[in-house]
Amino acid sequence: MKKYQQLAEQLREQIASGIWQPGDRLPSLRDQVALSGMSFMTVSHAYQLLESQGYIIARPQSGYYVAPQAIKMPKAPVIPVTRDEAVDINTYIFDMLQASRDPSVVPFASAFPDPRLFPLQQLNRSLAQVSKTATAMSVIENLPPGNAELRQAIARRYALQASLFLLMKLSLPPGR
Incomplete structure (x- = not known):
């Protein structure tokens, strides 16, 4: 277990045992560095871990506080591994091609810009102007x-x- 995880576990146990009550202000990062003898980054990482787990909350310009109801986040459910199945890749390809026609789908992986972004009116005007003034020699x-x-x-x-x-x-x- 890494140092920041050890510190986070220690603080989590203190919160669970009632040493730190909901709403109590935890030691500042600098104070915790002095108390634990760990680096600033280690303490900061431990506090961030506890914050992401819902045990503490950060208040800007004020510090870290025990969350009103320190809730243990449920562990992610274990999803059983499924067996391999034969996949018809053509079905997926055609589904993707069909989805590209749907105007609500944004093609992030496409090398082509969305045609709705083209300035079609300006392009049509320019094309009309060029076609009126073009000569046979202008082609070559x-x-x-x-x-x-x-x-x-x-x-x-x-x-x-x-x-x-x-x-x-x-x-x-x-x-x-």
Whole structure:
């Protein structure tokens, strides 16, 4: 048993035996360090353990007090281990894919953003504007190595940051 657990057990027994009554102020962390001879972190950890178990409560700027009704937290029930069963993984995959269509499900593991977050009105306006002004040559204008003005702007930006960057080495994907 670790030192903080020993101290927590000692204080728990004192509370159970009535040495500390509900509402009594426990020794401050510094006082408990002096009384027990343990480190500040050990005492702090013991108090936190007792607090998480419901034996004591912390009051800001006031210290630790015995809980009004020091209740022993029930131990977690022992759940029997079940036997292995054959699992049809396809069922789970299809369930996950189906759940992705549900708007109330948030896909935290997805690499794709939620389409509801897209600024569709602005994108539609931009697409309409580009489609009105596009020429037959604009489709092939920006093939690799990419738009010359954009490549120069990127090279200037990197040059300002003291990076050696050759304009000729810069290649942009199609459409840039």
